[in-house]
Amino acid sequence: MTLIPFSVSARTAQLIGQQNFSSAEGAVIELVKNCYDADSNISIILFDNTDIDFKKHSLYIIDNGDGMTESIIRDNWMMIGTDNKESNYSTAGGRIKSGAKGIGRFALDRLGENSEMFTLPRNSTDGNYWRVDWNDFNQKGISISQVNAVLEPLSNLDYISTLTKISSLSSNLLEYISQNDASFNNGTIIKISNLREKWSEEEIFKLFENLEILIPPREQPSFDIALYSNKYPGSFGHLSGVYFDDYDYKLFANYLNDESKTVEITIYRNELDLRQIEKNYSKVFTRPTMKNFPYDFETFRSQYFTYSVPINELVKGHSEVDKDNLLEKIGKFDFSFYYLKNTKSDDKNESDTKKYPYKEFNSSSRRAWLKKFGGIKIFRDDFRVRPYGEYGEDWLKLGERQAQSPQGAGQRLGAYRIRPNQISGTVNISRLTNLSFQDKSGREGIQENEVFELFKSILKGIIAQFEKDRNQIMFSFSELFKETNLEELAKRQAEELARRILEEEANRKKNENQNPVHETDKGNERTNTNIPTPDEIALATGFQSQKVEIEEKDNEIRLLRSLSGTGLIVASFAHELRSLRTLLISRTDEMKTVLENLLEGYDMKNIPREDNPFVMLHHMREQDVQIKHWLDYSLSALRKDKRKRSNLNIEEYFHTFKSNWDNALKRRIVNLRIISKLKSSTHVRAFAIDFDTLFNNMLINSLDSFKRRKDNHSRDIEISFETDENLLKIYFSDTGAGLSKDYEKDPNDIFLPFETSKVDKKGNKIGTGIGMYLAKAIVEDYKGEIEILETNIGFKLGIYLPLRKESYE
Secondary structure (H helix, E strand, O other): OOOOOOOOEOHHHHHHHHHOOOOHHHHHHHHHHHHHHOOOOEEEEEEEOOOOOHHHOEEEEEEOOOOOOHHHHHHHHOOOOOOHHHHOOEOOOOOEOOOOOOOHHHHHHHHEEEEEEEEEOOOOOOEEEEEEEHHHHHOOOOEHHHOOOEEEEEOOOOHHHHHHHHHOOOHHHHHHHHHOOOOOOOEEEEEEEEEOOOOOHHHHHHHHHHHHOOOOOOOOOOOEEEEEEOOOOOOOOEOOOOOOOOOOEEEEEEEOOOOOOEEEEEEEEOOEOHHHHHHHOHHHHHOHHHOOOOOOHHHHHHOEEEEEEEHHHHOOOHHHHOOOOHHHHOOOEEEEEEEOOOOOOOOOOOOHHHHOOEOOOOHHHHHHHHHHHOEEEEEEOOEEEOOOOHHHOOOOOHHHHHHHOOOOOOOOOOOOOOOHHHEEEEEEEOOOOOOOOOEOOOOOOEOOOHHHHHHHHHHHHHHHHHHHHHHHHHHHHHHHHHHHHHHHHHHHHHHHHHHHHHHHHHHHHHHHHHOOOOHHHHHHHHOOOOOOOHHHHHHHHHHHHHHHHHHHHHHHHHHHHHOHHHHHHHHHOHHHHHHHHHHHHHHHHHHHHHHHHHOOOOOOOOOOHHHOHHHHHHHHHHHHHHHHHHHHHHHHOOOHHHHOEEEEEHHHHHHHHHHHHHHHHHHOOOEEEEEEOOOOOOEEEEEHHHHHHHHHHHHHHHHHHHHHOOOOOOOEEEEEEEEEOOEEEEEEEEOOOOOOHHHOOOHHHHHOOOOOOOEOOOOOEOOOOOHHHHHHHHHHHOOOEEEEOOOOOOEEEEEEEEOOHHHOO
16 A cells, blocks of 8 residues: 655645635735734735836735744745644734634735745844745646745844835835834834736725724724825825714623623613703603613613623523524624614604604714714624624624514514614624634635524624613603603693793884873773783793793702712711711720730830830821711711701801811811800791801811911901891801902802812812802892902801791791
8 A cells, every 4th residue: 555645736825815815905904914913013004006007016014013033934934724823822912813724825925926025023133034926836737845935034134224114115104103102123024016906096995994993993902003005195094993982872792601601781871861851851760661670760870781691581492492502602702782873863753852852963973984884893803804794784684674673762662673774883702712603715704504693693682682771761751752742732832822922012012112102092902912911921921930940940950969979978878977986986995995904014115106006096096086077077967857947046056067167177277256146046947958058168168268378377267147137147257368369350250150269280170169159059049148248358258148937938
């Protein structure tokens, strides 16, 4: 028996290169992947294409990766079908190599007849030059082993100098390299000449677009791509990449393929205006469909939620027929999905904008973005697998699915299906964990098999989770609109009627001034049915005034709501904080007693203070006292009696106010004086918490004012009060720095919301600008007045509150 070897014809190279890569664009992308596999930070594509004869054009692929030693070129680069990337699947930088078949270098043959390569390994001064003429593989009757490439060692190869020489062909490329933070001390430069086809501007632009979405969207990509053309210098450049920040919904699903076999899903809602919901649509949360998680108001306010679902539930019924355990072959993956509607209305119905509190967005920019980046794309180890999602290709057949159930999101529960022209997404898989997803031989897609078909169904099941969420929400808003539309119609009619009445009255007065009515005709004038009656005018005026007042109150409520977070946190831990407060002082006293018993007879005089446990306990007790004072003050604001309107004894209130602040003020060497000029006991029917907000804000402003005053001075705050007829007059003054000179022209501007003079040295505002605005709002709520008074030192305010019960009850 004789053993004979196989012989491979040189023509095989042509089959692998020119016919394996269906397009020149795909061949360039394959070479860019090689740059990534070499741990390069960047891949640069340069078309030197100014000559009239395209055969004289050249194409450069440049990176700053690991470079290649002579042994790597001989053993890996020159070996067809090498398994190097299959056995050494990760790079030194931790990347999973995108190539595995060992035929990527034949992309060079697809692009041009001749190829040259300069390469300098990392941390080396000696490089290599490699050259091949792909026409040599066309010789008849020879085997592939009879075709040779040229390999020359290059001692002291200056990679930057070589790169600069090439960059001189393109001023844009030279500028980009000089401004790029990445170093070019090593890497590989490939030159492809005698190109097999002419690259038009349109074809280069198509390549540019595909490179833009070659890697998955990230805020800070670890791999940059740039493309330049000498013939079209202003048309191309650095690819910015894709990052989604304008969406109505975002869904992120992660399947770890662990024992639980669950998919963790996070849904982000960004479609509806939360402020509008709180103001005009809050009744929707009383509906049975919107009472429980994840549709309740608290979840809505957080704008996202996370939950887990067993993977078999995403394809209901599959587990009963999965006799081949296809689910076990899926492997871990993650899926980011974005929904961006490109028209304001879901059902193209005029009432939709009234049914649903949509956020504003730019339709034209969304349509342009979706045209470029729409569709769901697959990425394997951070590189896109073509052609999925290319130019919006609907490989999940979502269009067919939607055509079978074309209802809008608010029309019927369970019937909503997404349209494929409103979505974008990325599916991330890996050749290490998704072994059943193998490339087709032509590298254009994944081999279609049962596992991949099941994977598609799982992805559609995940999309259905989004559809269910949006469907239930929009349906609930639609039903609410049907229930409340009669009331809204009545409000609109009343608003229109009030506007018309006031307009007619204004016109009547204008005509009356121009054409005075004789005294004897005035009685007849009012009998005209087209002229509003005094009652109608009063009603219309009151309606308009109330509308303005409600709008102002709504603005104030939104402002106050933003400040309530800290109070809610303190309130939620009130019980625990009260328990802690009772232990603060006693714990150090008890520890001191224990130590004294244990150390009885032990001489502590010679122990340094920093090592003396009694000194340490003393310092701890001082800190505990400060914490207790803060807790006393904070918890006092949470007392229920402060949130009820009561007859507030003014003198008692301010003495309590002083005692609450005493310890904090002593540490700051601040003297607070309370001066009562009342002749008898005086009460105001009010909420104690309102008075706390009013005077706490003033006192805090005074403390800040003392810091701003640089000279040595006494720190005094005085609160005095007296009655004058039916007014309670309260005067608040301090000896601080006074009102900023910036407010000399309009001192009352300090009462505007977000107005503050507290800034850092860079001019950044560090104050909230809320305190004095709230003070004025509270005083006005009690039908009172607040004014800034003249004073020689510091700052002074006067507050005047009516004492008549009916004026503020």
